[in-house]
Amino acid sequence: METWLLILTTLLLSLLLKPILSLLLTTNKLPPGPISVPIISSFLWLRKSFSELEPIIRNLQARYGPIITLRIGSRPAVFISNRSLAHQALIQNGAVFADRPPALATNKIISSNQHNISSAVYGPTWRLLRRNLTSEILHPSRVKSYSGARKWVLDILANRLTESQSNGGGGVKVVDHFQYAMFCLLVLMCFGDKLDENQINKIEEVQRRLLLSFSRFNILNFWPSLTKIVLKNRWQEFFRIRKAQEDVLLPLIRARKDANVNKSDDYVLSYVDTLWDLELPDEKRKLTEDEIISLCSEFLNAGTDTTSTALQWIMANIVKYPSVQERLRAEIKGVVEETEEEVKEEDLQKMPYLKAVVLEGLRRHPPGHFVLPHSVTNDVVLDGYVVPKKGTVNFMVADMGWDPEVWEEPMEFKPERFLSKEGGDQGFDITGSREIKMMPFGVGRRICPGLGLAVLHLEYFVANLVWKFEWRGVEGEDVDFAEKQEFTMVMRNPLKANISPRVMR
DSSP: OHHHHHHHHHHHHHHHHHHHHHHHHHTTTSOOOOOOOTTHHHHHHHTSOHHHHHHHHHHHHHHHOSEEEEEETTEEEEEEOOHHHHHIIIIITTTTTOBOOOOOHHHHHHTTTTOSTTTSOTTHHHHHHHHHHHHTTTSHHHHHHTHHHHHHHHHHHHHHHHHHHHTOSSOEEOHHHHHHHHHHHHHHHHHSSOOOHHHHHHHHHHHHHHHTTHHHHGGGGSSHHHHHHHTHHHHHHHHHHHHHHHHHHHHHHHHHHHHHHTOOTTOOOOTGGGTTTOEETTTTEEOOHHHHHHHHHHHHHHHHHHHHHHHHHHHHHHHHOHHHHHHHHHHHHTTSOTTOSSOOGGGGGGOHHHHHHHHHHHHHSOSOSBOOOEEOSSOEEETTEEEOTTOEEEEBHHHHHTOTTTSSSTTSOOGGGGBOTTSSBOOOOTTOSSOOSOOTTOOGGGSOTTHHHHHHHHHHHHHHHHHHEEEEOOTTOOOOOOEEESSSEEESSOOEEEEEEOOOO
C-alpha cells in the first residue's frame, strides 16, 4: 500500500514540477502575461470560450502591451492584437507561423485526427487538401459554373422572405432564411444535388448541433484520460452528436459516389467528387469515409455560417442607415435596367459602393474575432520576445479592424472609407500581403481559401436583396448591434426587418 502511495505521489509531483520548471526556464523570453499556476490555470482558461477570453485579453494587453502570453494547456499561448506584428509574423515569417497546434481531444475526433484543411499540420497533406479545393471547386471557371445554383438559391431566399412578411406583422427574422439559403447553396456545391427542404434541414440540424457544442464540451479537453472517466456521460453525449452527423452525411457521400459511376448529362462536379481519388502523400493511402465526412463538414461550415453571419450584419446596417440603402440602390440602377428582376454576377464588378459596403461589414463585424490558432515550427523573435517552438499564436482580428490609428471613427459603419476620392474602387487589399489593416479571412499561407467565393456570395446576395426589396426597421424597435458568440460572432438579438417588394420607378 505504501509503495503505491509513493508511486502516486511521485507521479503527481512530476506532473506539477515539469510545467513549473518549464515556466522558470522560459519566463524571461516569453511575451509578458499574468502569473500562471500550472494545471490550475490551464483548467480555468480551458473552461472559457474565446468570447469570454476576449475582454480579459484586452485588459491584459492594456497593461502589458499588444503581445501577451497565457498558459493554456501544456504550451504557452501568445495573443497578438497589433497589425504590424501580425504582418511580421504571417507574411514576413509566413512559413514559421504556418503550422497548427495539436488538436484538442474533441477537435481531434471532429477533424479525423487533423485531416482537414483548417487544422492539418503544415506539410504535404495540408498542401494536397488545400490545392484540391482551390484548383477544383474554387477555381474561377468552376465558381462561374455554379452561377445557376446561386440564382436558384436567390429565388428560394426571396420567396421565403416574401412569405414570412405576408404571414404576419412584427417584421421578418431574417437570419434563419439566410442560413437556410446558404446551406442550400453549399450543400449543392458539396454533394452536387438540389436536395429537398427536409434533407437540408437535417444537414443543418446536425451541423449546428456540433458547432454549438464546442463550448459545452471544451472541459473534456482538460486531461482527456481523466475526463473520460469522471465525465463519461458527457463524452457519450459528444459521440452521439458526432454519430448523428455521420448518419446524415455518409449516405449522401455514398450516393454521390454511385452517381459518379453512372454520370448523367447534367452531372456537375461537386466537392465530394474530388476527394475519393486523393492519395495522402505522407501515408500513401486514400481518404477514409470518416475523413471525407470531416472535409465535407468543414466545407459546409466554412461556407455557410460565416457567410450568413456576415450577410446579417451587413443587412442590419442597411436597415439602420437608410442612406446606405438609397445610395446602393442608386448605384445598381446605374448598371442594371429598371425592368431587370435580378442583378447578374457580371454586373457586380461595376459597383464600387457595393464592394465598399461588403468590406465595411467585414471590417466592422468580422464573423470571427480570432483566426484559428497558429503554431510556430521554430523559436522566433517577435517584438523582442521569443515565441517558442510549438507555441500557439492567436491573432485578434476584430481589434485590428477597429484600430483607431488606421480607421477614423472605427466603430462607425462608413462604407465610403473604402472608396477613392472620386467615388470609385480604391483596390483595397484584403489579403494583407502589403499591409494588414483588417484580416477577416486571415492572411498569409493559412488565409481562408474561400475568400473569393465568400466575397462573391456577399456581393451577389446583398445587391439582389436591396434590388428586389425595400428594407425598413420594425416600428418601435431599434437595430441592436450587441454580439453573442456561437460558432461565429452573431447578433445577440437577430435582425428583424419589414420587407416589401421594390417599387419600380
